[in-house]
Amino acid sequence: xxxxxxxxxxxxxxxxxxxxxxxxxxxxxxxxxxxxxxxxxxxxxxxxxxxxxxxxxxxxxxxxxxxxxxxxxxxxxxx
Numbered sequence: 001x002x003x004x005x006x007x008x009x010x011x012x013x014x015x016x017x018x019x020x021x022x023x024x025x026x027x028x029x030x031x032x033x034x035x036x037x038x039x040x041x042x043x044x045x046x047x048x049x050x051x052x053x054x055x056x057x058x059x060x061x062x063x064x065x066x067x068x069x070x071x072x073x074x075x076x077x078x079x
Contacts, residue, residue: 007071
Protein backbone atom coordinates (compact mmCIF):
# COMPACT_ATOMS: atom_id res chain seq x y z
CA UNK A 1 0.00 0.00 0.00
CA UNK A 2 1.29 3.44 -0.89
CA UNK A 3 1.81 5.82 1.98
CA UNK A 4 2.04 9.35 0.64
CA UNK A 5 4.40 11.51 2.65
CA UNK A 6 5.72 15.04 2.76
CA UNK A 7 9.37 15.38 1.79
CA UNK A 8 11.76 18.25 2.37
CA UNK A 9 13.95 18.52 -0.74
CA UNK A 10 16.80 20.49 -2.17
CA UNK A 11 16.03 21.59 -5.72
CA UNK A 12 19.45 22.09 -7.27
CA UNK A 13 20.22 24.60 -10.02
CA UNK A 14 21.09 21.64 -12.26
CA UNK A 15 17.46 20.53 -12.06
CA UNK A 16 18.18 17.57 -9.80
CA UNK A 17 16.01 16.93 -6.75
CA UNK A 18 17.63 15.70 -3.55
CA UNK A 19 15.27 14.59 -0.78
CA UNK A 20 16.61 15.53 2.66
CA UNK A 21 13.87 14.48 5.11
CA UNK A 22 10.74 12.33 5.10
CA UNK A 23 7.92 13.71 7.23
CA UNK A 24 5.86 10.74 8.42
CA UNK A 25 2.12 10.94 9.16
CA UNK A 26 2.67 10.79 12.95
CA UNK A 27 4.83 13.93 12.85
CA UNK A 28 8.16 12.11 12.93
CA UNK A 29 10.91 13.59 10.76
CA UNK A 30 13.36 11.08 9.27
CA UNK A 31 16.63 12.51 7.94
CA UNK A 32 17.90 10.88 4.76
CA UNK A 33 21.55 10.20 5.43
CA UNK A 34 22.52 9.21 1.88
CA UNK A 35 20.99 8.69 -1.56
CA UNK A 36 22.38 5.43 -2.91
CA UNK A 37 20.62 5.30 -6.28
CA UNK A 38 18.04 7.15 -8.37
CA UNK A 39 16.35 5.19 -11.18
CA UNK A 40 13.00 5.02 -12.95
CA UNK A 41 11.26 2.02 -11.38
CA UNK A 42 7.96 0.47 -10.36
CA UNK A 43 6.92 -0.12 -6.77
CA UNK A 44 6.54 -3.89 -6.66
CA UNK A 45 4.62 -3.81 -3.36
CA UNK A 46 2.38 -0.79 -3.94
CA UNK A 47 2.11 -0.43 -7.70
CA UNK A 48 2.86 2.73 -9.61
CA UNK A 49 5.83 3.95 -11.58
CA UNK A 50 8.17 6.88 -11.01
CA UNK A 51 11.62 7.79 -9.82
CA UNK A 52 12.83 5.44 -7.10
CA UNK A 53 15.31 6.86 -4.62
CA UNK A 54 17.20 4.23 -2.63
CA UNK A 55 17.84 6.02 0.66
CA UNK A 56 19.91 5.27 3.74
CA UNK A 57 17.89 6.32 6.78
CA UNK A 58 19.67 5.50 10.02
CA UNK A 59 20.81 1.89 9.73
CA UNK A 60 18.16 0.97 7.14
CA UNK A 61 17.82 1.24 3.39
CA UNK A 62 14.40 2.32 2.07
CA UNK A 63 12.78 3.09 -1.26
CA UNK A 64 11.24 6.55 -1.67
CA UNK A 65 9.22 7.12 -4.84
CA UNK A 66 8.39 10.31 -6.71
CA UNK A 67 5.33 9.64 -8.87
CA UNK A 68 3.64 12.46 -10.80
CA UNK A 69 4.82 15.08 -8.30
CA UNK A 70 3.83 13.07 -5.19
CA UNK A 71 6.17 11.27 -2.81
CA UNK A 72 5.39 7.87 -1.32
CA UNK A 73 6.92 4.98 0.55
CA UNK A 74 5.46 1.54 1.02
CA UNK A 75 3.44 1.73 4.22
CA UNK A 76 5.19 -1.13 5.99
CA UNK A 77 8.61 0.53 5.79
CA UNK A 78 8.77 3.42 8.27
CA UNK A 79 5.85 2.90 10.66
